[in-house]
């Protein structure tokens with residue numbers, strides 16, 4: 360009998376399973392009237408039930424990390440592969456999630472026939488129309504916002520990036536693409552999506568001037584995606600102020616690709632501080648009247664783009680490589696629990 364009591368007491372003293380923040384996030388996000396999103400990859404979405412559960416348990420929106428990009432959608436001219444995009448959109452609809460369309464015009468991940476096509480202006484306009492009509496047309500009414508223009512500026516400069524579109528069509532390719540997207544899907548919210556513009560600075564100022572000029576011309580620009588690929592310890596301290604000025608132009612804003620990369624070796628102190636950074640980003644969104652959402656750029660650290668692109672950095676997301684929640688997830692819960700709830704828009 361004594362042994363039974365001792366064992367019982369010991370079992371009771373054992374640490375229980377890591378308390379995963381309950382999946383209160385979707386309800387909290389919806390109460391604030393914001394999307395809480397995540398970038399998803401086709402393969403784990405198709406084959407990994409735990410991955411899918413993390414998405415549906417914690418988020419209200421998805422972005423296709425790669426499968427809606429030109430190289431995957433139209434790998435050869437007039438040859439479209441809808442398998443990946445359909446999987447993402449069907450999954451979202453089956454689970455009541457919204458979809459951020461990503462992305463139309465970008466300098467990266469172009470198929471060779473486009474990147475090396477040497478099209479003249481009229482030919483490139485025809486190519487742009489074919490792709491936009493196919494992609495936005497297929498998902499009309501099923502995808503509520505599109506990153507029509509991705510990363511139009513140089514890396515750390517206020518200069519427009521001399522990408523294929525700029526070189527062939529001139530600066531007004533941006534307005535042309537937005538008008539075309541609006542013609543194909545008049546209901547979709549059309550975004551410019553950029554990085555290194557989350558806080559103030561000359562690149563953010565240039566994005567502000569571009570946005571203001573487009574709006575003055577009546578160009579159908581509805582929102583700005585501030586990507587939010589941050590380095591631990593260097594998250595801008597003026598996120599809300601910077602985003603608010605775009606909101607004051609009448610634009611929606613969102614943090615569209617949040618991750619906070621940490622230099623190795625990662626310590627528990629780093630992870631605790633990263634939680635504060637995630638909390639701060641969410642609170643910055645809540646502080647801006649027209650911030651419509653925050654999306655993180657990947658489901659777990661095992662699926663993050665960071666280690667490949669930034670060797671020596673890792674642990675950028677709210678779930679670790681074993682799919683376990685990190686303090687960053689609690690930081691998002693804290694932000695949405697602690698701050699007064701805004702009326703749903």
Ligand code: G3I
Nearest residue numbers: 424425426461462467468509554586616656663664667668
């Ligand atoms: O598809 C090929 C596959 O066939 C091949 O076996 C494999 C070998 O490595 O590569 C696969 O391509 C990878 C592609 O993602 C998958 O679509 C590329 O290597 C890889 O470099 C590429 O990285 C993506 C990156 O954009 C490309 O610039 C990342 O996953 C993706 O997270 C990242 O996302 C971008 C956003 O779209 C825009 N904002 C910046 C963000 C980070 O760059």
